[in-house]
Amino acid sequence: MNEKQINRLAGIGLLVIAFGLPLVVRSATYLHIVVLLYFYAYLTTSWNLVGGFAGVLPLGHAAFVGIGAYTSTILSLQYGISPWLGMLVGGVIATIVGVLIGLPTFKMRGAYFALATIAFAEGIRVIVENVDYIGPLKVNGPRGLQIPPLETGLVNYMFASKEPYYYIILVMLLLVLFLTWFISRSKLGYYLNAGGEEPEAAMALGINVARAKLIAMAMSSFLTALAGTFYAQFSLYIHPKSIISLDLSFEIAFIALIGGRGSIAGPILGALLLRPVGDFSRIYFGDTLPGMHLIIFGLVLILVMHYQPRGLQEPLTRLYKSLVARLIGKTTGGGQEHGIARS
Amino acid sequence: MLYIIEDTINGILMGSIYGLTAMGLTIIFGVLKVINFAHGSMLMVGMYVTYWAVTLTGINPYLAIVIVAPVMFFFGYYLQDIVIKPIFIAEKNVREPITVIIVTTGIWYILDNLTLLIFGPQYRSLADNPWRSKMLEFGDLFISVPKLYGCIIAIVTAAAIYWFFQKTSMGRAIRATSMDREAASLQGINQYKIYNLAFGIGSATAGIAAVTLVPFNNVFPTVGVLFDIKGFIIVVLGGLGSIGGALVGGIIVGLIESVGPQFMTATWTEAIVYGLFLVVLFVKPSGLFGQKHDW
Amino acid sequence: MPLLDIDKIDVAYGDVQVIFELSLKVEKGEVVSIIGGNGAGKSTLLRAISGLMPVKAGSITFANDKIDKEPPENIVTKGIVHVPEGRRLFPLMSVKDNLMVGAFNKRAREQAGETLKKVYELLPRLAERESQLAMTLSGGEQQMVAIGRGLMALPNILMLDEPSLGLAPILIKGIFETVRKIADQGTTVLMVEQDVKHSLSLSDRGYVLEHGRVVMEGKAADLIDDPHVKEAYLGI
Amino acid sequence: MALLVVKDMTKQFGGLRAVDSLNLQIEEGQIFGLIGPNGAGKSTAFNCIAGLFPPTAGEITFDGKNINGSKPWDLCKQGLARTFQIVKPFGSKSVLYNVTVGSFATTNSRSEAEAKALKVLEYLNFADKKDILAANLTIADRKRLEIAKALATEPKLLLLDEVMAGLRPNEVDEMVEILKNLRNRGITIFVIEHIMRAIMALSDRIVVIQFGKKIAEGTPDEIANNEKVIKAYLGEDYAVA
Amino acid sequence: ENVKIGNIIPLSGPSATVGQQGKNAREMAIEEINAAGGIKSLGGAKLELVFADSESKPEKGVAEAERLINTEKVNVLTGCWNSAVTYPTTAVAERYGIPFVVPVSVSDKITDQGFKTVFRIAAKDSWWTRDQFSFLKDMQEEFGTKVEKIAFVYENGDWGKGFAGQWKELAEKGGYQVVLDEPYPSTATDLSPVVQKIKRSRADVLMLVSNAADAILLTNTLAEYKVNLKAIIASGGGHADPSFLKAAGKSAQYLFDIVEWETDVNKPGAKEANEKYNAKYGQNLTGEAVDAYVAMYVLKDALERAASLDPAKIREALAATNLSDGPGMIVGYDSIKFDATGQNENASLVMVQVNDTGKGLERITIWPKSARRAGYTPVFPMPEK
Numbered sequence A: 001m002n003e004k005q006i007n008r009l010a011g012i013g014l015l016v017i018a019f020g021l022p023l024v025v026r027s028a029t030y031l032h033i034v035v036l037l038y039f040y041a042y043l044t045t046s047w048n049l050v051g052g053f054a055g056v057l058p059l060g061h062a063a064f065v066g067i068g069a070y071t072s073t074i075l076s077l078q079y080g081i082s083p084w085l086g087m088l089v090g091g092v093i094a095t096i097v098g099v100l101i102g103l104p105t106f107k108m109r110g111a112y113f114a115l116a117t118i119a120f121a122e123g124i125r126v127i128v129e130n131v132d133y134i135g136p137l138k139v140n141g142p143r144g145l146q147i148p149p150l151e152t153g154l155v156n157y158m159f160a161s162k163e164p165y166y167y168i169i170l171v172m173l174l175l176v177l178f179l180t181w182f183i184s185r186s187k188l189g190y191y192l193n194a195g196g197e198e199p200e201a202a203m204a205l206g207i208n209v210a211r212a213k214l215i216a217m218a219m220s221s222f223l224t225a226l227a228g229t230f231y232a233q234f235s236l237y238i239h240p241k242s243i244i245s246l247d248l249s250f251e252i253a254f255i256a257l258i259g260g261r262g263s264i265a266g267p268i269l270g271a272l273l274l275r276p277v278g279d280f281s282r283i284y285f286g287d288t289l290p291g292m293h294l295i296i297f298g299l300v301l302i303l304v305m306h307y308q309p310r311g312l313q314e315p316l317t318r319l320y321k322s323l324v325a326r327l328i329g330k331t332t333g334g335g336q337e338h339g340i341a342r343s
Numbered sequence B: 001m002l003y004i005i006e007d008t009i010n011g012i013l014m015g016s017i018y019g020l021t022a023m024g025l026t027i028i029f030g031v032l033k034v035i036n037f038a039h040g041s042m043l044m045v046g047m048y049v050t051y052w053a054v055t056l057t058g059i060n061p062y063l064a065i066v067i068v069a070p071v072m073f074f075f076g077y078y079l080q081d082i083v084i085k086p087i088f089i090a091e092k093n094v095r096e097p098i099t100v101i102i103v104t105t106g107i108w109y110i111l112d113n114l115t116l117l118i119f120g121p122q123y124r125s126l127a128d129n130p131w132r133s134k135m136l137e138f139g140d141l142f143i144s145v146p147k148l149y150g151c152i153i154a155i156v157t158a159a160a161i162y163w164f165f166q167k168t169s170m171g172r173a174i175r176a177t178s179m180d181r182e183a184a185s186l187q188g189i190n191q192y193k194i195y196n197l198a199f200g201i202g203s204a205t206a207g208i209a210a211v212t213l214v215p216f217n218n219v220f221p222t223v224g225v226l227f228d229i230k231g232f233i234i235v236v237l238g239g240l241g242s243i244g245g246a247l248v249g250g251i252i253v254g255l256i257e258s259v260g261p262q263f264m265t266a267t268w269t270e271a272i273v274y275g276l277f278l279v280v281l282f283v284k285p286s287g288l289f290g291q292k293h294d295w
Numbered sequence C: 001m002p003l004l005d006i007d008k009i010d011v012a013y014g015d016v017q018v019i020f021e022l023s024l025k026v027e028k029g030e031v032v033s034i035i036g037g038n039g040a041g042k043s044t045l046l047r048a049i050s051g052l053m054p055v056k057a058g059s060i061t062f063a064n065d066k067i068d069k070e071p072p073e074n075i076v077t078k079g080i081v082h083v084p085e086g087r088r089l090f091p092l093m094s095v096k097d098n099l100m101v102g103a104f105n106k107r108a109r110e111q112a113g114e115t116l117k118k119v120y121e122l123l124p125r126l127a128e129r130e131s132q133l134a135m136t137l138s139g140g141e142q143q144m145v146a147i148g149r150g151l152m153a154l155p156n157i158l159m160l161d162e163p164s165l166g167l168a169p170i171l172i173k174g175i176f177e178t179v180r181k182i183a184d185q186g187t188t189v190l191m192v193e194q195d196v197k198h199s200l201s202l203s204d205r206g207y208v209l210e211h212g213r214v215v216m217e218g219k220a221a222d223l224i225d226d227p228h229v230k231e232a233y234l235g236i
Numbered sequence D: 001m002a003l004l005v006v007k008d009m010t011k012q013f014g015g016l017r018a019v020d021s022l023n024l025q026i027e028e029g030q031i032f033g034l035i036g037p038n039g040a041g042k043s044t045a046f047n048c049i050a051g052l053f054p055p056t057a058g059e060i061t062f063d064g065k066n067i068n069g070s071k072p073w074d075l076c077k078q079g080l081a082r083t084f085q086i087v088k089p090f091g092s093k094s095v096l097y098n099v100t101v102g103s104f105a106t107t108n109s110r111s112e113a114e115a116k117a118l119k120v121l122e123y124l125n126f127a128d129k130k131d132i133l134a135a136n137l138t139i140a141d142r143k144r145l146e147i148a149k150a151l152a153t154e155p156k157l158l159l160l161d162e163v164m165a166g167l168r169p170n171e172v173d174e175m176v177e178i179l180k181n182l183r184n185r186g187i188t189i190f191v192i193e194h195i196m197r198a199i200m201a202l203s204d205r206i207v208v209i210q211f212g213k214k215i216a217e218g219t220p221d222e223i224a225n226n227e228k229v230i231k232a233y234l235g236e237d238y239a240v241a
Numbered sequence E: 001e002n003v004k005i006g007n008i009i010p011l012s013g014p015s016a017t018v019g020q021q022g023k024n025a026r027e028m029a030i031e032e033i034n035a036a037g038g039i040k041s042l043g044g045a046k047l048e049l050v051f052a053d054s055e056s057k058p059e060k061g062v063a064e065a066e067r068l069i070n071t072e073k074v075n076v077l078t079g080c081w082n083s084a085v086t087y088p089t090t091a092v093a094e095r096y097g098i099p100f101v102v103p104v105s106v107s108d109k110i111t112d113q114g115f116k117t118v119f120r121i122a123a124k125d126s127w128w129t130r131d132q133f134s135f136l137k138d139m140q141e142e143f144g145t146k147v148e149k150i151a152f153v154y155e156n157g158d159w160g161k162g163f164a165g166q167w168k169e170l171a172e173k174g175g176y177q178v179v180l181d182e183p184y185p186s187t188a189t190d191l192s193p194v195v196q197k198i199k200r201s202r203a204d205v206l207m208l209v210s211n212a213a214d215a216i217l218l219t220n221t222l223a224e225y226k227v228n229l230k231a232i233i234a235s236g237g238g239h240a241d242p243s244f245l246k247a248a249g250k251s252a253q254y255l256f257d258i259v260e261w262e263t264d265v266n267k268p269g270a271k272e273a274n275e276k277y278n279a280k281y282g283q284n285l286t287g288e289a290v291d292a293y294v295a296m297y298v299l300k301d302a303l304e305r306a307a308s309l310d311p312a313k314i315r316e317a318l319a320a321t322n323l324s325d326g327p328g329m330i331v332g333y334d335s336i337k338f339d340a341t342g343q344n345e346n347a348s349l350v351m352v353q354v355n356d357t358g359k360g361l362e363r364i365t366i367w368p369k370s371a372r373r374a375g376y377t378p379v380f381p382m383p384e385k
């Protein structure tokens, strides 16, 4: 057996596990937790197109989640338009907003960019909280929108059990993973990486860095908005404070950084660690020691960064490679590359 | 007309206090190149220290600075030394180690919730605080005394810090480290000590800001969050790393918040702040007083 | 007992070893040149001495003190001052502030005022540009600031990494003259240079480094005449 | 035919006139040298030509087209490539990746781009280091990487800013050979260099500037014996080694 | 077998103070119930509380409801104090058919969704606002002072917006002139601009909906700027928070606040319950805590009658509730009874005034007149400053 075959086998194994999970995990609670885990992995992967490849740190992606959720929900509540269609409309609107955000902010560097995206997202939240109607559309300001139970089924994007949601988000996640993998190996991926690391040098090599970043931003905001619709249909309630929140924006970015920024597996690894830590610590301590779960969450963030400042992906890849090497009985040389990572 | 004057004065006073709450953020960024997401929490800790210092010893709330500033300095110093420094050592070659912001966020969660666990969720304010409702009255024009003190303290603090950075040997060493960690170490500067120091100074200014806030504000575990985002806006508006910029940024935000409601509901002024923020950045991506080369 | 005694050190970037069992000595008052092709490990050697790089094996002794585990700032305090490759000035600080930072260590701080005068005497160009931001200086001026900043620390040994790199021919001579003056005033100098002709001609001794190993050492005058050196480093 | 014509180009930084009414003309197939004291404005002139920032005044014509204020990426597509004096590698990526970024300028396919990049690396005797992270290269290798990246874009005109600083004399000679070969393959080269060994051996024509102004122009021989140049730049005891 | 009661309340985050109270009150109630023999019809089954922290965040509330139902297998749910959290969370319970008792969360729409499983003990916001206006009318008559201009100032959230909507209608009906209608963010760090607007509006009466931090800040700032008003009428929540009086101190004097219950209520057992609570937790019971406390007794009563843990049976029993006496029934009105929407149709409110009668500032019940503390005369209008 050679390395390629092992990789393929491992991939198929993971897929089988992912698709078979609901057959084993019967508890709706745990399935709920896993659905949200995938949801975050999906968001982070979409985020990665900008935050990972383009080398900037957006901290306002919750705005796109909000745009997606609000668009499809308003269209479905007021005009009976299927959320599936609304999802695409939301994606398009988010893309436009994303590009509008990108135009001024991509001129900024480092911390300025990060903080400017926070301001953008917060600005959108404040606007949503302040308007009850946009023309005929009922946004309902700070009171949020509730989706009343409709007939369940694929068309209404509403189901009685968790399993359909599970498979929808799983497929979405796989698609977006494939897309990022594909992009990372394409001209756009090279251009984004180069432009993110040394913009001046990249320009001299024929790269319109701003345009490459805008393309990435457009794709990222489109994909992120799709998940917004999913979230709205899954939780049946959207509220500006929770869906366009800093918490959500931060968590997306943190999952990426904890998992390994700019890598394909990073978002999944990050979500696999952070989501359960968040959920289970709240379950165990939420009632007896209020706040304890956030202390634990904070500690985990700090500890991971202390021991793996580049994220979990690096050591785990190494581990996997050495496992594979042992399997095929070949000793791989150390030869670990060292280098200056970008900030 | 009188209204405008009154609101403008309030905006400037409150704004300079905002500037003071954000000053530590800009100092820490200037040196460590790190956004300290725990800055609001440092402010909160400072408010608790002030509250207890005044409640237990009964000293004048403004005199509490002599207790709070040093306590917060050491708190920040050792927090950086123990929790953040290892990351800097691990990421020697990175100029702006982004991983540190995760750590500072972790500190934020921990501090806020540890406070909740220890002191409970109660809202506290100084009992029989003589400054609480002190106002200067000029006919119909009211000026809040605690805010006026806050403004003066903010300006004095900013001037002192500026002087320290420009004119002292340690200040120069701090500036040098902020530009090139490695080259600074070749001048005999212990970069990690400088980082501790900068973090300590940043925390001490949060402590001073806390002292100005406690006489007219509530103390509770999540109070820092209220000042967090405002702080980010302020420092970016003023230019990251610029002390005077923080003050000016704070005053701009204070003015919008104070004068804006004459023309719209208070909830919209927030949106105006964000809007203005983005316009400024669009025109001047490094903020009003930011260094172009050394963002 | 040599002032600086490097004994069989190994230095590596992660898993990649670039210096192998390297030994080198510098006596008090000497000017010693290290020459070698690019990638030979010259800069790495200086970085190891000044504490920027960990030493994996072997030892470095300075004035009877073992210094190979010390952090850079302590090494500066002891008197070894490294003027790094690429100048590494503090771009947003004035020339004067750059120089003053050089005198940060305790030993130098007290005499900073006098040292500054001396540095201005040695490099009068800097006095003219005292308040200009380092960022806006030309390459040659920047190099002078870097050397001046090194001198401000009152070094026992001044280590220079390629001081002539990227300078106009007319300035190169000036830089080497400056180095000579510094040495004449009693400072020990350890210098890495590509401009072998100039550097060896003002040095007492030299080492030739290749692939992280010393392949030749001796009197500077002898090295200049060595056929291998002539061919590889002088291009004759 | 003149490939690059610079007419009365001026670049002002605040109060400082870094380039002052500079005129030069580079013929197709030439190797053209630009020298001058540190801070004379050489890199600034390059930056204006390469579109990093527009000149304050003057006119730049490349390949018959006015390129004042054109963006660097467009210039690159038109066949004008440059290296940076302060090297800017994509440090977290391998050498091959770095060069592939350049060769994407002429193709959209990754395999094709990689193949082109490999060819460039081989040409520069650099292929053995293709898998090394760019951040781990020595300065000299980073300079070589700068050339490789620029070459990969398949330029007509190559602007080289001090790519030989830090090379040993025999390596300088090797690089001179490489550049001459490039010229023989039809690439026009415009080079800034302080190493006289290289510039004299290489250039067909040299311009010398000081304080942003041209003080001399001519063949290497003429320049080496020009009083003004000796006084401002070469120094009295200069001799072509 | 025990009866598991899931409770989703804000134990951390900005409303942690009230969450803590709600937790205490519930614990005190089930201690009493269990000590008295538990649910007799279920063989003396004990009540067991499971708490979950909502952090005042709707999405956390929803997630916790899912978990409590699916994993903890709770038999009933209660919560969530913040209307914004309760609203979506009740929808989860409805989907699973699990009965959900809402002690207090006032937004009308919680019981207007047509849900079968939701039962609210507290009054809803249309009643709160209705009573605020009746109170205002009664006061004008009693003291012969005319009120014309009203200012509305409220937190910009589900709760505040809900109140403001009702107020506007009521003001129109009552012939008042609305001189200010101002939402503000609860996260504000300086409320003097809002206070200036109040002052400049020259309103006679100010009506407020505030959370704790902003309630304290507003009250202090109003005092600082010497805003002359005939009355300030608050809406519980932040103004009823146990830390409010301590932190606002003198500035809170003469404030009117509408609540469900006050310590001086004239009801058997109320005084004892409050003393017990105070001894245990060092605070007085508040209206909102009492709702939580009573909710446990309502559940106990329903469980006794259901004699089953089947959610459908419990739901039916809850729907048939008519609890008028027995231990724990310390509310100000006679009985608890749910209408078709699940709203407690008897829920009534009282108005208190903050004043100092010699024992420091306290909350004194003044309205309806029948409930007024003996010997106390309300201060209306407020004295000029």
Ligand SMILES: Nc1ncnc2c1ncn2[C@@H]1O[C@H](COP(=O)(O)OP(=O)(O)OP(=O)(O)O)[C@@H](O)[C@H]1O
Pocket: A338, A339, C013, C016, C018, C036, C037, C038, C039, C040, C041, C042, C043, C044, C045, D135, D136, D137, D138, D139, D140, D141, D166
């Ligand atoms: N940060 C780094 N990480 C890994 N390897 C490095 C790093 N820096 C340098 N190296 C490697 O170490 C070796 C020695 O480099 P060094 O910079 O010491 O050479 P040098 O003799 O100073 O060369 P030059 O004349 O080019 O400056 C080279 O092979 C280089 O590739």
Ligand SMILES: Nc1ncnc2c1ncn2[C@@H]1O[C@H](COP(=O)(O)OP(=O)(O)OP(=O)(O)O)[C@@H](O)[C@H]1O
Pocket: C135, C136, C137, C138, C139, C140, C166, D013, D016, D018, D036, D037, D038, D039, D040, D041, D042, D043, D044, D045, D085
């Ligand atoms: N962005 C800038 N802002 C302000 N001044 C600048 C800027 N870039 C360059 N300068 C100044 O312009 C002058 C010319 O600089 P330039 O880099 O072109 O010199 P050079 O001839 O390339 O020198 P060297 O040989 O040292 O590389 C210098 O005085 C420099 O400080």
Ligand SMILES: CC(C)C[C@H](N)C(=O)O
Pocket: E081, E082, E083, E084, E104, E105, E106, E107, E159, E235, E236, E237, E288
């Ligand atoms: C009076 C309070 C219990 C109101 C609560 N904050 C709500 O949102 O309904």
Ligand SMILES: [Mg+2]
Pocket: C042, C043, C044, C085
């Ligand atoms: Mg070197």
Ligand SMILES: [Mg+2]
Pocket: D042, D043, D044, D085
């Ligand atoms: Mg140059």
